[in-house]
Amino acid sequence: MKLPMFIVDAFTATAFRGNPAAVCLVENTLDEDSHQHIAREMNLSETAFIRKLQPTDNFTQKNTNNTLTFVTMSGELKARRAEDGIVLDFPLYPTSPQDLHEVEDLIKAAIGDVLVQDIQYSPDTKNLMVRLSDSYNRSFLETLKVNTEPLPRTEQTGKVKGLILTLKGEPGGRTPQYDFYSRYFAPWVGVAEDPVTGSTHTILGPYWSEELGKKEMRAFQCSRRGGELDISLRPDGRVDMKGGAAIVLEGTLTV
Template sequence: MKLPIFIADAFTAKAFRGNPAAVCLLENELDEDLHQKIAREMNLSETAFIRRLHSTDNFTQKNVNSTLTFVTLSGELKARKAENGIILDLPLYPTQPQDLREVEKLIKTAIGDTRVQDIRYSPDTRKLLVRLSDTYDRSFLENLKVSTQNLPQIESSGKVKGLILTLKGQPGGQTKVFDFYSRYFAPWVGVAEDPVTGSAHTVLSSYWSQQLGKKEMYAFQCSPRGGELEISLRSDGRVDIRGGAAIVVEGTLTA
């Protein structure tokens, strides 16, 4: 069996940056075991298997502003091609204040004595958002050593499935001004640190829009690979997240 496969770097215009993901095009369904074997072979945090649900579905849709709908295990994902990237149409998830006493050990284990300014929780996504002190700058977040190995043992109730560290943007000193920075960790699902995370920004967009009083924002995820996201909150309670994409591998998988 031969399957078309690609590796694309998302949320970047440059190869070897952003979030790498494998994309495998299918004509027919595969059994779950083969899905898992291919994903392990790709050894990336995301491997997507795309199959036409209707004969008229077009894998090679090239029209700008045309929308493709993907039916996933997490629900529908809509994406459209724009002149300067790809726009994901995503839900916007609110956060609620989180009592420090309930998560203090988790935070202490992850970032030690790093000063924390705010803690929020997203019940819809089970993500814990930790805002670092405004006295820190981008380089501090980029260089921060985060310990994630023991977090699943410390928080094993199922309440938390992802840890977001975020920091308010600071103008000056960078080639581009960003409204906020972040890093994302999900050892509960086997991801020590995700390079760039669209789902985390469904929470971050809600939080920082309230904090900054803005509907249009630029964000940077400070993983070693790094990724840029352009955020636009919509009046219908959803968010458009725009990013570039670079295809770095195109070939055939033999299984």
């Protein structure tokens, strides 16, 4: 069996940056073993398998709203093409203030005595969001040494499955300007640091919207690869995330 295969760098317009993911187009259902074998062969954090729900569907077909709808194991995902990227439609997830004393050991294990300005927790995603002091800048977040090795052994394991570090943007600083920065770590599920994470911005979006008084924001995830996201909060309680995409490999997989 020969399958069309792509590697796409998401949330960037430049190859070898952003979040790399493999995309495999399949005509018929593959068994779970085949999915796992292909994913291990790709050796990336994400491998997506796209199959038409109806034989008459076309992978490149557009509806009247220029939107493609994907039925995924995590629910329905809608994507539409914009002039300068692809827009993904996500739900928003609220957070609540987290008592420092309950997570102090986890935070100190990860980042030591770095100054913390706010701590929030998302029960829907089990992500702990730590906002660093406004006295720090982007370079500090980018070069911060984060120790993820001991985190799965902390007392908060079970409650926390991901750690978001975030920082307010720098007005009048670098060009282009960003409203906020972030990094994401999930050693609890085998991801030391994720290059760019769309799902964390379902938390970061509403948090920074309230802090900054803005509905439209530009974000940068400060991983080694780096990635840019345009965040737009909608009146219906959802969020649009726009980012670029660069196809860096296109070929045929023989199974």
